[in-house]
Every structure is written in C-alpha cells, then in structure tokens.
Amino acid sequence: MIRHSFLTAALSTAVACSAAFADGHGIALYGEPALPADYEHLPQVNPDAPKGGVFADGQVGSFDSLNPHIQQGRVPWQLRFVAYESLMGRAYDEPFTLYGLLAERVEVNDNDTQITYTLHPEARFSDGTPVTVEDVIWSWNILGQEGAHGRYRAAFDKVKSVENVADNQVRFSLDEPDRELLMSTGLRPIMKKSQWEGREDSFFDSGVREAPISSAPYVITDVDPGRYVVLTRDEDYWGDNLPFRRGTNNIDTFRMEFFGDATAHFEAFKAGELSTMRETNAARWARDYDFPAVQAGDVVKSEVPHQRPSGMTGFVMNTRRAPFDDWRVRQAMIEAFNFEYINGVVNAGVQPRITSYFSNSPLGMETGAAEGRVADLLAPFADDLLPGTIEGYELPVTDGRAANRRGLRRATALLEEAGYVAGDDGRLRGPDGPVSFEILLPQGSSEVRAITDIYTEALERLGIDVSVATVDSAQFKQRTAEYEFDMTWYSWGLSLSPGNEQLGYWGPDGVTATGSRNLMGTADPAIVAMIDAMLSAESRDDYVAAVKALDRVLTAGRYVVPSYHNPVSYIAHDAALRYPADRLPIYGDWIGFQPDIWWFEQ
Template identity: 45%
Template sequence: MRMIGRRIAAAFLALFLLAGIGPTRAGAASAEGIAMHGEPKYGPGFSHFDYVNPDAPKGGTLAMAAIGTFDNLNPFIVKGAAAAGIGLLYETLTTTALDEPFTEYGLLAAKIEVPDDRSYVAYELRPEARWHDGRPVTVEDVIFSFETLKAKGLPFYRAYYANVAKVIQDGGRRVKFVFDGTPNRELPLIVGQMPILPKHYWEGRAFDQTTLEPPLGSGPYKIKSVDAGRSIVYERVKDYWGADIPVNRGRNNVDIIRYDYYRDPNVALEAFKAGQFDLRLESSSRFWATGYDSPALQKGLIVKEEIPTEGGTGMQAFVFNIRRDKFKDPRVREALGYAFDFEWTNKTLFYGQYTRTKSYFANSELAAQGLPGPDELKLLEPYRDRLPREVFEKEYEPPVTDGSGNNRDNLREAVRLLKEAGYEVRNGKLTDTKTGEPLAFEILLDQGGLFERIVGPFAKNLERLGIGVSLRTVDDAQYENRLQNFDYDMVIATFGQSLSPGNEQRDFWGSEAADQPGSRNLIGIKDPVVDALIQKIVSAGTREELVAACRALDRVLLWNHYVIPQWHNRVTRVAYWKKIAHPATMPRYGIDLFAWWVNQTEAAQVEAEKKGIQANPN
C-alpha cells in the first residue's frame, strides 16, 4: 500500500527473499521482490501483474470528484488540505502487489538486499529513474527524503521509521537503511514504501509550509493545471521513465486525470448522473440503493458494480477522545455504546447492506474470536491485573437490538452503568454526583451530511438518558485542523488495517503518538499494556505469532470501550460511465483503478448518447 496522504493505514511484518537469487554478501541476498511470508508470487523476470491488462489502450480522460476543498500541493505535512491525487507525482522505492497479502517489488529500486538477521536493507536504484526535469533520482534524494519526512513531515513518518538508526550511501546507486536492533521484521518492507522527494527542488523551499506551486516528481503523472480549491488536472508523462517496468506494465493508462471538487456528496452524485465526471466509489448505502436512478442508468450508460475484496476492513466507529475527563471512565464509554441501535440503523437507513463490526481487524484472521487461545494467553497473562476481566472471560459482542427502534432494554443497561460510574439524573440532566457537572458533549462531523441522518437517532437516544449532545458540521479544512490538534469530544473515524499490521499500530494506539498533533491516535490512548502488545506485533517472527499478538491487542482495545463500533462491507461499490473498462481479473486485496482504462470507441458513443439525454431528459 502506498504511503502517501494522511488517512493511510497499512503495515507489514516478516521477510523472506525471492528464491533463486544467489548471495551477494555474507548472509545477504539480492532480489527483485520481498514477501512477508514464504516467497513472492512473481519470480525473477516477470512481465506484469496478473490483475492488469498488459495491452490496455492508452489515452482518454478520466474525471473524478473530490469533496470539500484543497489549499496545498504538499501531502506530506500537517498543514493544509492536500489536493486529491497528488500522490500520482511521486514514486516509492518499492510497490505492493494487490493479489498478495503483502509483497513488495522494486519500483525506483531495481534490487533489494537484506541479511539473514534483517539488520539492514539496501536498495539499488534504477539508473533510468528520472525526475520530471530530466535529472536522475539519486541516493542523495533518498537520504534527503528520509531525513525531511521524519523532521518536518506528518507525525506518522516519525512513528513509522522510528527503528531506522541511519541511512547511508553504500557505493554508487546503493542506499542502505541500518536498523537500531529493536526486533522489527517488517522494516525492510515498509522502508521501501517511503515516497522519494527531489533534494534539488526542495533546497531553498520551505517544506513545512503549504504551497500551490506544482512540485517536482518522478511519477507517471504531473500537474497540468490547478484551480485552487475547485479542481486539479494531471497529465500522463509521455516520456515517463518507468512506463514499461514490470510493476507498471498495463497501468497508468489514462492521458488526463481530473478531480473536480464539490461541496458535498449529494451534489457530487447529481453531477455524476449528469455526466460531469466518470467514476465514483460509493460509500453510502442509501445512494447505492436509490440514488443512481436516472435516464443514463436506465439506458445502460452507467454501470454499477460490486467488487468483492478479501482484505481486512479495520474499524469504523464513533471515537471517544479520552483526553477529555468526561470520557476517562470506561463504564461511561460502554454505557454510551448501548444508545447506538445498529440493527434499526442497518434496516431503516442502510437497506440491510452492512455487517456490524466487532473487531479492530474485522474481516480477517487477525480478529479476536471466542476466548483467548494459549498463544494469546501467554501475551495477556502478565498483565491480567491491569486488564478488564472480560478480556479473559468473554468474547466481545456489541449491544444488540431487535431492530424495531425500541431499544428500551439497552438504555436501561446504560443507566445502570452510568449510575455505577457516579452519575444520576437531576432536573432532566445526567449529572456527575462528584462534580455536579452535567454530561454533555459535541459530535464533530465533516461536511457533506452523509452521517447526520445516522448520528441524529443516536443523539436522540443519548438525550433520553439525559445527556446533552450537539452535532457540529464543519468544512473540510476546519475538520482536518481540529482532528490534527485533537480538538473534539467525539468523531467518526476509520482505522484501516492491512493483513500484516506493524509499525502503524504505534501511530494508532501508541502512548508516544497520543501527544503528537497530526498523529492517528485520535482516541488518546496511553497504556503501557497496549504499547507492549504493539511491540509484540512489530517483532513477531512468524505468521502465528503475528495473529496471536493482533488478537490479543484486539481484545484489549475492544474491552476498554475506546470506540462504539459501526459497520463494514465486504465489497467495494463502484459506479462508472461505460466508457471506462477494467481487466477481467481483479486483485484479491483491493482495487487498482490505475489498471483501468478509457475505451475510446465507447467514449464517443457515450458522449453522443449523453447529448441525447440532455436534450430529452424524460
């Protein structure tokens, strides 16, 4: 998974070398790819990934939508709202195959070398790799990128590369990352995901400040035009150095990629149906069920497709900010969970399309199941006196209702927990008996309105308990700023998970990240037990150890009631105008939109029929 942007979540664990490559140094071997476990699927000299069409036609325009606004073309810093698609400008040392749980293959790097003890990783840069100004990508650029991202980039980078002791030039075009000895078997893979920046471009420029000057990259696209806050257009680099290397063959097929910004998803959907843009990933069950009805859909000009994916879905939830005193007691957090009626919400608002989330690693083998097994107990027993007893005695299940909308029994249980935590109703308000303060909080929402209809019924149930709840919807820039500075009581957030979690768990739940503005520890967790279990994940030496550590962490997070779990879906919903085509074989663990292409013949027909619809809308 590419490590560009704020809401990125991926990481990985172990390392084995590609078979058949002879040793280059004592105890080390050089390869085109490295895998988490076993061997990479694609052997030496492979021509392309199986889920691409190597003969896909080039050309055409792909228009997509973004919501809100943007004021920055540097996606690697805390400040500003970065433009959609800006990662297209940059390349990484390696890239991931989406039909494997986690394997990295060389992108900027032609070869990857690791020793048996995994104390370092070395990359040999491709001699043909070039920046868009024609200058070569150098080892100096790699070292500059590492140092700059750690010093001035998002806090994510400091957490992710915490165990890298130094980066050095190791002769010619080789760059070597030396690790500090902390057990971390994933580092040789995740270091390869680092975006590489041009040192000569950024010297003399303020990296930590927002900018609307198109930056220099080495990727398949460059910026063609920018209308700040409204649209951004990318054009395919015609002499792109990496167009024909195996990991790129059959990809980056569209000549022009345009992102138009809309104020909310409702307006964007209407624009899509009118043919203002070409492809839409749909997150709203209501829109998917009823929102696409239109003459274009009826005529077959719009295609709706549900694409199964086997990757983990992570956790989407109402997230408590436990930096706030009102949410420090886990009994209060648990009680508020009884006010969310998922069954009614799914039936009434979602057309029954979703599954309730019960794990931070949902839809994967990493999710805790039943009671802890022997391998999990070995990790949990040393902390028994510091953990909720339910971790050892019960399988986590969120509150359940009959879906009728009458969740009186659950609200009674909420009252019991709140009373136990020291609250009682006074003059219609739930009040802390020690401080005399009523319990009230704000739920912060991003603009767009999609969650307001979901949060509204939840808020009404909370009000029935005597809790004062206000909903605050703000624009995208203000929302990002408040998230980065932890200025909220409750938000709705998603913690995405890969099939091989690792370093990013520190940024999600680690104590050090809790006080770092811009980190993804939105909850504010500071728990030595959580830190210890994260280290077990990072240092796991086998798949079995990784699974046990993830399940143990899952139980601890769930039974501390840091969030109110929401829901997940096991398909990706994509709507597109029929001029867009994709390969017959889709990857198991995601969707590679850049392996899709524009059918020029269909495009001409679509435009003609679109004019007919506009002339006769009925």
C-alpha cells in the same frame, strides 16, 4: 473473482526473516514474493490495456496544498499515490509484498538490521534528470523533521542511519531487527532534492503554487485552487517498460474535481461530468442509481468484493477528557447506539456491523475466550485488562425498534456504576455537575449526520446534553490533530499487514503529541506489547496471534462506537471504463485499483 486460496497460502507461509528477503527483485513480509524475478506484469492487470481517455473523479471538500507529506494544509488524497514514486511498489494482490520500482534490487543483511537498495539506472524525474542516492537521503531526512506528517516522523526515529554506500546504492540501518520497518523504508516518497534545497521552510509551507518535480507516471499540469487538479500521463515516463508498471497508468488525463457537498457531487456524476462514483450506502445503491444514464447503458454498476480488514469507523471517544476516561461510560455509549435500528433506517438493514478492528479478515479476533498463543500473549496483562478482553467481548444487539429500552437500561446502570445519576430534572449529573459533550463532524456527509441525529436522541433520553458541531475539512483536520473534541466521527483503514503504523494509531506518544491517529488517547501498555510481539514475530502463526490479541485489547477497550462496513465496494462508472473483473486483487477496490489498472475501451 478473488483468489481465496492464494490469500490463505500467502498468510500461512512461516519462514525465518532472512529467507523472506532471499530474492533481490522483491520483498515479502513472510515467505517469498509470489512473482518470480522474471515476472512480466502484476497478476491483477490487463497487460494489453489501451492507453488514453480522461478520467474525472470527484471529492467533497477543498484543497489548499499539493504536498501530501506535510502536517498542515488540505491535499487531494490521491496525490500521495499518483504524483510521487518510491523505491519499491506494493503488490495489492499479496498481503505485504514489494517489488522493485525506483530500486531495481534490494538486499538485507543476515541479522535483518540493514537494507540496501540499488537504484534503477534508468530512473528519472519528470524534468529528465536522474534519481540519485542524494535524492533518496534528502527525502528521508526532510520527512523526519517537525512539520512533516506524523506517519513519517514515527519511523524516522527508529532508523539509525541512512548512507550512500555506492554511486547507486543507499543503505538504511536499524538498531534492532524489524522486518516490517525495513520494508516500509522502500515505500517512502522520493522527491527531487534540488527543487527544495536551501529553502526547506518552503517545503513545509508549500501550497498550490509549486507542483512537485516527480518520477511518477503522472505530472500535475493544471490547478484551480479549491476546485480541481489535473494530472497528465508523462509520455516520457522512465518506467513504462517495468514489469511492475505494465498494464497500469492507462489513463491519459486524471482530473480531481471538488464539490461543496455530497448532493452537488452526485448530481455532477449523474450529469456526466464525472467518470466514476463510489457509493458507501447499500440502500442508496439500490434506490438512487437508476437515473437515465444507467437506463441507457452509459453508466454501469460494478460490485467489487475484497478480503481486507473492516478497519474501524464510528464515534470515537476522547479518553483524555471526562466522562470518556471511564470504560463504563464508554460501554454505556455503545449500549445507547441502536445499530440495528440505524442500519435499517440508513441502509435498509443491509450493511454488516464492524465487530472488531480487523474483522472481515484472517487477522480478526475470534468470538469467545482467548486460546492458545493469543491467550499466552494477554496473560501477563490479565489483572489490568478491561472485562471481555480475555473471556470474550461482543457488541450489544438490539431488537431493531426505535426505543431500544433494554439498551438504554443497560447504559443507565453502567452510568450509575460510574457515578453518573439523573437528577430530578432528568439531566445526568456526575462529580462535576451536569453531563454535556459535543460531537464533532466533518462537513459534507448527510449519511453521517443522519446517524448522528438518531444517536443524539438516544443520548438525550439518558439525560445527556449533546451538541453537534459540523465544521469544514480544514477545521476538522486541525481539531482532530490537536485532539480538541469530546466525540467525533472517524475511520481507520487497516491492511492485511499491520506494522509500525499501529504505534501511530494507538501508541502512547499520541496521547500528547499532536497529529497522530490515536484520537482516542489510549496509553495501554498491553497495546504496545501486542504491537511489539507483532513486529518481532518470526513466524506467520506468531504474527497472526499478536494481531488477534491486539484486536481484542482495542475492541474491549471500548474506544469507538462501531458503525458498519462494506465487504463489497459499490462503484458506478462510465460504461467505457473497464477493469480486469476476472482477476481482482485481494485488497479489492483499494489503493492501486482505480484508476491505476482501469482503462477506457475504444
């Protein structure tokens, strides 16, 4: 059961920034942490959960590195969260609250430009050596260098200094107030300086030969490159008795298995080789999960609701290239996407469509014209905003038939308005000749391929020559990082506490700087202004208004042809695997959920 009243209360608290940091055991973006200084455990865990068992999880793809903090290489995505630890830990039962982990206390100065962490005296790496302030400073600096992942470098430039102010205290200083950035410094992974000191180049070239020496509850104990990674719970883990860790990390062994395609992945689960399977397709969930192990009760099906934003998933158009530099062409691409028909074919019509970047949450834009504070924020940019931003924008709805004649007629009219007209041979032509582009897809998803096949048929009826390139995960990562695509399938996961990362998603630096998540190449000043308003908001009302305004600018920008989302997570799993179903976090099945708070019932 998700506690809707708690989410409403947490998002509705409006206080000054200094009050938000009043209690040293934790930090909340707005208001105070929900848990008192003497809390015993997180509310979404079972504090009495038994320890033990082997949890095997599957992924489609491969890997060639164990370092999730560098730009190059393919890394099992979970390693960033289970193999590394940070100064603070995020509580996923609150929109954005952090509690002490490697740091036992946190303090912020009166003008909100400095944050000071006091390290926990018991904090240790897996080799038994203490975690020091020098480790914290070295970790911050190495992740600010060229070669580190873009998610770290963007914030690095905003921090004026990181200094050792005492034997067990480290202070981060900013040039100007930014409470979200102050909090994010506590989420950086802390690595052991001496493991890499003097050979920093090896850090950026690190592959599978060197496992991290970490302070996390799990250590990497076995690796077969491209096939599996095994992590084992550290019986000497320093933080077992921390309130933040009580009832978590209950699994003894965590195996990450890799498969060449989705079919092999699913067959391995059916055969009992994997402990869990996440299903994203409602039709398959209803149709394909009745195999013998389910019938025998050895595998159970769980549905986990959530209140996090839908994010954005769909076909991203690269505005750095024609014809997608024209919003009318982008709207035509949206008109040609027959969502109701595709949803019926792929999902039996069950999945809801993504209507905006923050839909399915209190942060999502509202239908109709902008009002109140949202309208005030958008007003200075009214002359340059795309149609629908202020007066209201909604996605087209089709009749569900395959032909989608009305949608294609609207698309044709928009293309003609933009200067693209079909010739006598039926091919669409523009200023540079016949229109053609490529859709780039990652290898492994038959569902995405099915959606693409239906979509390309519609585009071809418009006279567009469309080709589809399916590449492996390494090529897909490289091409998207360098923006070498016309249109591609991509997904952004968004939280209930958007902050500085939004500049990495949609900020102007990503137009040319490689490795950002600004795949569409937007450089809209209104986007930057809405993010600035969000980051400088001094009340919950102002913060929510800024996010709603940002949502309008992004959605009306028509950068993505939106697909569908899951307001419920479908998880099939070993019947012996349990989770606290009566106390689900507001983020639901998200980071910090499985296997973090699950356990094997003896």
